[in-house]
Amino acid sequence: MTTTPLNRSLEPLGVSIPSKVPTHWYNLAADLPEPVPPHLHPGTREPLGPEDLAPLFPMSLIMQEVATERYIEIPETVREIYGMWRPSPLVRAHRLERALGTPARIYYKYEGVSPVGSHKPNTAVAQAYYNALEGTTKLTTETGAGQWGASLSFAGALLGLEVEVWQVRSSFDSKPYRRIQMEAYGGICHPSPSDLTEAGRALLKSHPGTSGSLGMAISEAVEVAAQDPNTHYSLGSVLNHVMLHQTVIGQEAMVQLEEAGDAVPDIVFGCAGGGSNLAGLTFPFLGRNLREGTKTRLVACEPSACPSLTEGEYRYDFGDVAGLTPLLKMHTLGKDFVPPAIHAGGLRYHGMSPMVSHAVNLGLMDAIAVGQDEALQAGLVFARAEGIIPAPESTHAVAGAIAHARNATEPEVIVIGLSGNGQLDLPAYSQYV
């Protein structure tokens, strides 16, 4: 591991940071009754050592992946960037309550205020920071709909890293706004498969005219990162360190709920694809449940078209289609599962974060599956009451909460994780308006 001297863009500016921006990330591993099963080497099936991950990730993130301490300090430079949009608002949904005629008190925690419109920058900034600190000059990644590629490009712009993104060709062709967003931040975006990598060229030969897949794009991004010691790879969900970075969401929500006089909500709904938004919102509540015996119920809302938690097996599986990644213990539909082309592109993943999978397996969290029609209809109800058009992913949590609130007979407290806005995914609503 090489460490460069702090360059100017990594030094804190010394600006004031809103006091509600957390000072530490919360690590659920410290409070779980049983440890999260380790990632395994795909060849030996033995637990991975740090050196196995070193070609792709900086050592700081590798150590966070296996960390067991409860709190990990957030670097000042990262907190300053968080302070550009954090704390994100926790809003009492008075108008939605009125529209539903429910006695419940509904709150939503809104991550759509970030510069790219979702929760993804919470980890993009952290990953870019640690990489830059250890001398990485370029990050590669894959993206589907483009939220993650845009978030990493944003983080790269602020922290002085080149960012190269392989975007699934079907999205690259059909969603030009996201590509321009990445490029506006200085990122480079290629359709995948591309002729820039061996993997891409082989795929173009074996699958002429293919519209691409996340699995193919991962292969290209990993190949480029592995070839250059100054280039690393970055993943936007699934891994433990990503869950860790997102816990700023739930920590803020707990403080904000306490100020609103509803410190211990009855139930929290979050959408779940790879698991990072769900974990970020719910893990701090789950930790309190485990430490203090509070009884906040936590509900993962996944799409019924890609139901890894509600219908998948809990076993070791690969994170990618090609079977090149470490083996992760997770709820999975199988690495070869191809989800239908639902609108919530961010939830189309065959597996689920090992930490989330473990928590569900231990009975610490619940999971429900929501159909696309119900989800997007709920999104419209929300938009017309609260004025914010939710991201298609977020509508799954909205739908879960609305169904629950409609049945409520007591003034129970409901929290919705609104992971993003739907500005760049408006076509998802076109058949429902």
Next chain:
Amino acid sequence: MTTTPLNRSLEPLGVSIPSKVPTHWYNLAADLPEPVPPHLHPGTREPLGPEDLAPLFPMSLIMQEVATERYIEIPETVREIYGMWRPSPLVRAHRLERALGTPARIYYKYEGVSPVGSHKPNTAVAQAYYNALEGTTKLTTETGAGQWGASLSFAGALLGLEVEVWQVRSSFDSKPYRRIQMEAYGGICHPSPSDLTEAGRALLKSHPGTSGSLGMAISEAVEVAAQDPNTHYSLGSVLNHVMLHQTVIGQEAMVQLEEAGDAVPDIVFGCAGGGSNLAGLTFPFLGRNLREGTKTRLVACEPSACPSLTEGEYRYDFGDVAGLTPLLKMHTLGKDFVPPAIHAGGLRYHGMSPMVSHAVNLGLMDAIAVGQDEALQAGLVFARAEGIIPAPESTHAVAGAIAHARNATEPEVIVIGLSGNGQLDLPAYSQYV
């Protein structure tokens, strides 16, 4: 004028409103050394009476159009809706200052946090409220790029009004995201010219295959509003009451600047099309200049492709192409001026708000013209430093401020009006990335 009993959606919810949301709109007319020239009847060329406007506007807004009192109280229901995203952030642009190497202290007032992504809801909510209060059940309007149609649809959803929008056909066809955004809020959006109105049918006959224009769309919206006593027409800029509603921007900025220790900025840059964003930000500063002798310089930044303030005549002209509206005293390029298809669709108007025109004519404000290339390049500099991709309209103010800051030798205080984000206008950047 008929007044309906308050229906449920017009009553305040009784929720807490952030203390920095202004309680009153500020009316520059109270502080101007000479009154704003009145609007004239197009037939008689005599000053308009309230009854002349009654077929199109509710009496509350007609009275605001000619009001001379300094402060007009904001209804509680409107303030509660403002409180969903207001006060909008005033941000010190530390990273931009560093990127420019300027000794200036740069702030931006960011209206892109509103649910539709710009300042337009500030007046849409007020106009929908007064209309609903006086019994209007439907609002019609025209829209070009779609920001205004989306904002009025948002306001209609929250206040229980039907909203029907005629969108210039070229935008309707090329910008489907905005149309879906309007529809998600329950608005109805037609391409213009349409076969739904006499004006539209005549235009389709006389101009077969036309891609439409704002002037044509205004004719259709006005025709429909004039035919039904329960339907009114709504305009998103230019008129005095629109300038009034937008002054929440500048009032908040003054409080926020004082808290930041820079109570009297040296210079404020705002983009100018019809004038509402510029007026909203600058009029409160201008009023203080006039009352207290402060010397904050105020600069309107218009596109060099549509330079009404810097190259237009100051005279009475029609607000629309067909010559059906009242005559307004304004800086104008002539009602038949057809601006080129620049990316900042919100700045493509042949005239300029009479209040802004009057202030410029009296020498109380300055105006500069900025080219599209310079504007969008400045937008990219801003995006890569501050993480927010500005709306193409806003980039004109950003460009003005950046040019000024680059020449600064003293730590002067610069304020930029960032009227919106560029999420739904990303293609504007495509040739610059």
